[in-house]
Amino acid sequence: xxxxxxxEAQIEAEVLQAITERLNAYEGFVASRDLEGWWSYWTExxxxxxxxxxxxxxxxxxxxxxxFEAGGEVFSANWITDELFVHGxxxxxxxxxxxxxxxxxAEPAEAHNHIFVRWEKQPDGVWxxxxxxxxxxxxxxxx
Numbered sequence: 001x002x003x004x005x006x007x008e009a010q011i012e013a014e015v016l017q018a019i020t021e022r023l024n025a026y027e028g029f030v031a032s033r034d035l036e037g038w039w040s041y042w043t044e045x046x047x048x049x050x051x052x053x054x055x056x057x058x059x060x061x062x063x064x065x066x067x068f069e070a071g072g073e074v075f076s077a078n079w080i081t082d083e084l085f086v087h088g089x090x091x092x093x094x095x096x097x098x099x100x101x102x103x104x105x106a107e108p109a110e111a112h113n114h115i116f117v118r119w120e121k122q123p124d125g126v127w128x129x130x131x132x133x134x135x136x137x138x139x140x141x142x143x
Contacts, residue, residue, distance in 0.1 A: 008086075015086045019093065019119060019127050023079040030074035035065055043120055043130040050113060050134035070104035089121035096137065112137045 022041065029037035039061055047056040055063055080096040097115050102108045111134075118131035 012084060012086045015091050015127070016081065016084050019084070019091065020081065022127055023081075026079070027074075027077045030077055033068040033073070035068050038064055038068075040126075041129055043122075043128045046128075046130055046132070048132045050132070051136060067104070072104045073102045075100040075102070075108070091119040091121075091127065093117040093119060097134065 026038075026041060028034075029041075042060065045057050046060055048054075048060050053063075076099065078098045080098075081093055082096070083094040085092045093115070095115055095117075097111075097113050099111045100108065101111070113134035114137055116131075116133045117129050119127045120130045121127055
């Protein structure tokens with residue numbers, strides 16, 4: 001049982017490193033408005049749910065395309081991983097994302113969200129996000 005636990009810890013460490021490297025490069029793609037670079041982080045059937053957004057697949061791609069083409073900007077996207085669970089070619093990340101951005105024609109804004117992300121290892125070994133659920137860290141008061 002101890003050998004299995006060590007092997008599991010090693011696999012999780014390797015997956016965490018691969019995903020962390022992907023997330024560290026993500027900010028560069030969004031900052032440079034690289035649509036295809038940004039899209040390379042998501043599976044074709046991605047489903048994204050966050051405040052004000054519930055999109056999947058091609059609709060999510062088109063939202064990103066419209067955002068970048070209209071002059072939207074992402075100034076920073078800082079990811080924090082609190083926990084990562086690996087099960088074969090699927091990993092579940094629980095953490096936070098802190099973003100500074102500007103929608104086309106709007107003032108700069110920030111979003112601070114808790115996140116739950118389902119990552120899937122692709123046949124070429126690259127990890128991509130297939131499900132992304134976010135909710136505000138500072139939720140508005142009830143009532």
